[in-house]
Amino acid sequence: MSVIHLSSLLSPASVVVLGASDRDGSVGATVWRNLRSRFRGPTFAVNPRLSTLDGEPVHARVADLPQVPELALLCTPPATVPGLIAELARAGTRAAIVMTAGLDAAQKQAALHAARPHRMRLLGPNCIGLLSPKIGLNASFAHTDAQPGPLALVSQSGALLTAVLDWARARQIGFSHLVSLGERMDVDAGDLLDHLASDASTRAILLYLESVEAARKFMSAARAAARNKPVIVVKAGRAGQGMKAAASHTGALAGSDVVIEAAIRRAGMLRVDTLQDLFLAAETLARFAPRGEGRLALMTNGGGAGVLAADAAARVGLELATLSDATLAELDAALPGTWSHGNPVDIIGDAPVARYHTALRTLLAAPEVDAVLFMHAPTAIVRSDEIARACAPLVRSAEGRVMACWLGDPAVAEARRIFEQAGAADYPTPEEAVRAFAMLASYRRNQAQLMEVPSASEYGPPDVAAARRLIGQALADGRELLNETEAKQVLRAYGIPTVPTEATRPSADAAAEAARRLGYPVALKILSPDISHKSDVGGVALGLADEAALCSAVARMLERVGAARPDARLTGFSVQPMAQRPHAQELIVGASIDAGFGPVVMVGRGGTAVEVEADRVIGLPPLNRVLAREMISRTAVARLLAGYRDHPPAQLDAIADVLMAVAQMQADLPELAELDINPLWADEHGVLALDARIRVAASAPAGPAHFAIQPYPADWARRVDWQGTPLCIRPIRPEDEPQHRAFIDHVSADDLRLRFFSVRRELPRREFARLTQIDYGREMAFIAVREGTTPETLGVARAITDPDGIEAEFAVVVRTDLHRQGLGRLLMQQLADYLAARGVQRMVGNVLRENDAMRAMARRMGFDTDPTSSDREMIRVVRLLQAPREASAS
Incomplete structure (x- = not known):
């Protein structure tokens, strides 16, 4: 993966069009016209047939250009593309968009071979191009322009991108960037996710995917991006390819679409089905953030709207807030006796302004209500805009907790505008508002998977x-x-x-x-x-x-x-005693290999009709108990596992431990191709596997190298002697959070300031989760642990590697009472060894100038002060781990 020169692709200072044309309707003519419509930087044209174009000089060759363009747009025949890329790359052009279609495999490889030594980035071929409206860049042959805004769209379909442009323009939706990926010979969705995750002009990222090629790269980038901002995905092909022949039920059921669904969920992104839902979700996530568990109260001046909203909530399985006695009493005092006395809160159609204000204030103050859907149908009793002006301060003070549905059009247009300016998310119908809220609930659940702290399996180490x-x-x-x-x-x-x-x-x-x-x-x-x-x-x-x-x-x-x-x-024959478990539910737990994402794990309802019922949920290893229980909760059989009538609840942790064990098998046993445990009985006593089938393959399709999410690197655990005390220096695990909290309690406020560059009395729970549940594909944290009955973390050294794998930024902190005893140096050396083994070239860090101890240790460990450091309070230290390697853009 790489973000090298992506800023030159998306925000270039100068652009050249190769194949710029005067032929109406040609790609070269359309691209040239679009580029010059609003872009204010230098633009150049290359075409040996022309001398001028639209009053601008046209150059015969790349070598004739008056300056080196930062971005090149290629609209020339396929055979010319590799040579032109070579010329541009040698001249110093940083990025190129190959709009040309029809390149064969040899031509693509030749273009890549010419670009890579110069780290030139290639978008396409066979793509519409891209637009960056903030700088007026339309480097595409799209039929219309885009408005500036906070959304970025990355699409694997050029036709869909142009449809989005039309759709969004009619609805006044703006974009930071729109990118058509084309055939993805270099720049792909993972690269752009990495870049857009830190792009200040992008508030949310929208993806249209048809396939995912480099699964681990995509998952690493997606998980990093989803921690920073909403990432919403429309994935084509939900219908899938149907069941395939396989030795296991798992192999037959784990189709490509359900695997991608699992990947999107695991990465903390949100999947939607339509373009309309894509923008609906983006608007909701950007403007709406209910507190707590997302319990929704419905408020309306007409019973019909409330019923429609309640019915919509029931259809999507959304539970409405149950109003407390105190809230009901307060509403009783303010509303007429004919009000609905429950949720939805119908304040009656003759409601004056004061009644709206009181009801909304009461609901927003109720501890059992996390969000309010405010619905209003216009009446002749009171003007809608007067209601909006009276309630707008409440909306503003309850930031991100009010959804609005002003039913109608001209009569409520001003009221809608007032509420939108106050920060309310607006929806045309009650059903759409509820659907948006349900999307938000799904998104919050997916985000929680990035932050949950797991507990360990009870099975112990396997044989x-x-x-x-x-x-x-x-x-x-x-x-x-x-x-x-x-x-x-x-x-x-x-x-x-x-x-x-x-x-x-x-x-x-x-x-x-x-x-x-x-x-x-x-x-x-x-x-x-x-x-x-x-x-x-x-x-x-x-x-x-x-x-x-x-x-x-x-x-x-x-x-x-x-x-x-x-x-x-x-x-x-196999012979076994008949087990007697009268309350047991039949489950299936399995493992198989997906062509794109590698090893996957499945759980669902088992038995002989497993493929007919198709009640299954797919997950990506590695798993912990939290992730495993979340998988179980999404099966239909989960309702039976919760207990009913005389059937007590099953032991869900026992089922979760089976899922964890199967995921661990996929890491430990590379030859494991398919596995079925069917049926797996689960009841109040635990689990029991009645039947199992395993298919193995000498080609070793499993193993950590094939995981889409890099598993825990256990082979980097080291036992050392420190000051006569045996320690384990190992990679951090999510379940280390409790002892990490205890560790921070032993770090002084001043040491925390030196580490985080700000005064922090304590770290929030979300920060602890982020520090302990890391993506080992791009981050590493080694902790020094004094083992015993209660393990203690004594210090931690952490590094985050850039997406190009060239540079890693480190940080280190040791318990305040253990300073100057060599522990920091032990941790830092293990971190340096790990980074060097992964091919990282430089280890860098920012150190406060007053931090004499850290600066001294850095000098002893071979770090040099970056001579370009000009910050008054901070210096940058650099240690070369290995010589720079040949550049690669892929």
Whole structure:
């Protein structure tokens, strides 16, 4: 990933059009006209056929240009593109937009090869271009211009970008940038997310995606961007490609769209289905921020509007605020006796201005109300604009907590304007307002995934060696499928409870002998490397009460399986005692490999109809218990797991631990291609795996290298001796938050000031979550831990690497009572070793000039003072970790 020279792409000082034309309707003519319409920087044209164009000189070659343009727009035939890129790159042009279509693979590679040594960025080919309205830049062949505003749009479809321009212009919606990505030979969505995340002119980022190529890069950029500002996604292809043939139910159910849905949620972004919802969500997220849990009160002067809003809330599963006795009493005192006495709050159609003001003030003051949807239909009793002026101060003081729906058009236009200026988010209908609120609730849930603090699994460390032996033996035997007994042994190696199972020869006598050891009643299942779904061919018999029933079942099973799959090799039977768990719910937990995002985990309702019911939720590893429980909560079967009638609630943590164990298998066992635990029984006693199937592959499709989200780098944990005390210096984990809080309590206010460059008495909870739940793909924090009954964090060294992987900015803090004992240097050295191993070139830091101790340690560790440091209060220190490598824009 890289943000190098993206500012030159989006905000250039000068632009050249290669292929600028005088032919009406051509791309070259349209791009030239659009560029010169409002852009005030120098513009140049290159076309060997022309000498002037619109009164401006036209140059025959790049070499003839009077100055080096920062951005180039290419509208020339495909064969010319690589050579022109080479000329421009050598001259010093920082970025180019290749609008030309039809480049073949060799031409694209040649263009990239010419650009990379000079770090020149390429957008396209086959793209409409981009617009940056703030600087008047229209570097596109779009049919209309855009207004300046706070939204950035990045689209993988050029046609959709032009449709958005038309749609937004009619609605007075403005943009900071609009970018058509085209065929993405260099600049992609991940690069632009990284750039726009820190772009001061962008308040929210809108994405239109059709596919995601570099999943880890995209997820890292998306998670970083979503921490800074709202990121809203329209993803095409929700219908998906349907079920595919696979050895596991998980492989069949984990289609590409549900995986992308999981990725969007995990990254803290919001997915919507339509362009209208895209802008509706952007407006809502930018202007509306309810407090607390988002409990909504409906206020209206007409019962119909309130009913419509309440019905809309019921359809999307949105619970309205329950008004307290105190709030009801206060409203009773102010409203006529015929008011609705509940939520929605109908203040009656003859309401004067004072009644509106009192009702809104009461609802905003109610602790059980987080937000208010203010609905008004115009009447002849009182002017709408008078109501708006009276209530506007309340709206302004309750910043981000009021949604408004002024029903009508000319009669309420001034009232709508007054409320919008006061900060209310405005919607044309009650249903649209409620839909927007539901989007906000989804967004808040997704954001919470970035900040939750997990707890550890209760299963303890797995027996990885035992699992690897089983997989290795299967591969050595030339088998992809583990038999049921082997699969359950792998589960037990990771602490997952399984029903006892014995594998036997394919005979009634052998099966009966196993049943006598296990005890009747038993279940009998066929074992065959060629049969994955045993029940589909009659290969399962349940509740066999005695030996006679077992022998009869063996005969019938061999006959059925032989008729259904005469080609299948029968290696034996598995026999297991019938488990008795009358309250258990049947679940499926699985793992598979997505073509784009790598390993994924699934949970949902299990049993034989799993693919028909399709109640499943996909998650991306690595998982913790919080993320695992969130996955479970989104299944339909979660309502049954919560308990009903005589069924007590199931142990959700036990199910979550199974999900965590499966995710850990994907990290520890690279050969794990597909896994099903179906059914997994879950009840008040915990979980029990009744059946399991595992497919392995010598190509090792799993493992941390294939995760879309970089997992915990456990191999960077080191044990050291410090002042005679054994310490563990390791990467920070999300579950370290409690001990990190205790650590900060041992850091003086002055040390916190030196670390954060401001006076801070304490850190908010959100800040602790951000410090402990990090993206290991671009950030690292090593903590020094004194282990024991209650582990203690003694110090932390942290570095955030730029998206180009060239420079990492560090910070270090040690407990105040442990200064000058070498702990900071230990942490800093491990951090430097880690960054060097990742190929980072420079380690840099900003140090207050008064921080003599930090400056001295930096000198001892080989840091130099940046001679360009001119800040009166701060200096920049730099340590070279390795020689600069050859530039790469990808």
